[in-house]
Amino acid sequence: MYYTYMSNTNTTKQSTQPKGLTMNFKTWIKTFVAEKNIDTEALMEIEGPSGLNIMPVAILIDAMISAPANEQKKIKTTIVKIDYMNGNVMHYFKYLAKAIAA
Numbered sequence: 756m757y758y759t760y761m762s763n764t765n766t767t768k769q770s771t772q773p774k775g776l777t778m779n780f781k782t783w784i785k786t787f788v789a790e791k792n793i794d795t796e797a798l799m800e801i802e803g804p805s806g807l808n809i810m811p812v813a814i815l816i817d818a819m820i821s822a823p824a825n826e827q828k829k830i831k832t833t834i835v836k837i838d839y840m841n842g843n844v845m846h847y848f849k850y851l852a853k854a855i856a857a
Contacts, residue, residue, distance in 0.1 A: 780827040781820045803856030
């Protein structure tokens with residue numbers, strides 16, 4: 756837990772993250788993809804209920820950004836863990852793409 760002193764009101768505000776370190780999911784995922792040089796136009800082949808689906812990574816990223824906040828938190832946590840272990844996040848991206856494959 757972090758505390759921020761607000762001098763204009765002589766009060767202390769409690770927050771879960773230090774000031775200046777907050778980043779929304781959209782900004783975070785786009786920054787992550789850019790830093791990892793992931794080609795957003797790369798095509799993923801995913802088997803869905805109707806058969807083979809071919810979609811670019813950008814479609815999956817848009818779906819992640821549109822997901823509810825609780826799902827975004829889980830996605831971010833998993834991606835950070837994979838990245839920390841020097842894993843390939845594209846395997847996870849293909850796993851997530853199965854959820855939106857038609």
